[in-house]
Amino acid sequence: MESRSDDEGGTGPGTDLIQAGYALAGGDGCIAQARRDAADFLTRARDERGVDVSSRAMDLTRLVVSELVTNVRKYAPGPALMQLRVTGAMVEVVVRDSDPTVPVAGTADPARIGRHGLEIVQAVAQDLAVERRPDGKRVIARIVLADPPGGDAAARRPR
Structure with a gap:
């Protein structure tokens, strides 16, 4: 793992940018x-x-990584990369692949077997974004690192 610190963006423990990149x-x-x-x-x-x-x-980040990397393995040809970044109070999970097709979460269907990965990520992440790029796309999921005050782990930004 490579991590680096950028001095832009704050002071004190955990406020510098920490990131690492991985070839899948x-x-x-x-x-x-x-x-x-x-x-x-x-x-x-x-x-x-x-x-x-x-x-x-920690658990949600592993779950999000699992779902996003599974999607890359199943649906995107060619090379893929994963980048992890701690920015302020969040961890960003960024997965890049060479397929420009933007994934779409299916409608809720309890009878459907499989293909729930993006729905799961949307449910547990603070934010989910997909950016089409000239060489494919990148999917970015953001997860809050600390538990909210009062223990309301479901506290999220309204959609």
Whole structure:
């Protein structure tokens, strides 16, 4: 993992930009490896930089990484990259691939088997964005790192 600090954007523990990038190998173990990479990244941010990372944020980040990397493995040909960034009170999970097709979450259908990944990410992330790029697309999910005051883990920005 490579991480770097940019001095733009604040002072004190956890306010500098911390980021790491990973090439997604595409083999059978790449989804599990991406989850491990995400957990290691957040553990290092917590232990080495003093970032407040709740257990909930750790679990949700692994879940989001799993769903987004699974989508890349299933639907996007070619190389893919994952970038993790701690920016202020959030972790951003950015997954880039070479397919310009913008994914769309399906309508709720309890009878549908599979294809719920984007719905899951929308439900647990503070924010989800998809950006079409000349070389494909990037999907960005943002997850709040600390538990909100009062323990309301479901507190989110209204959509």
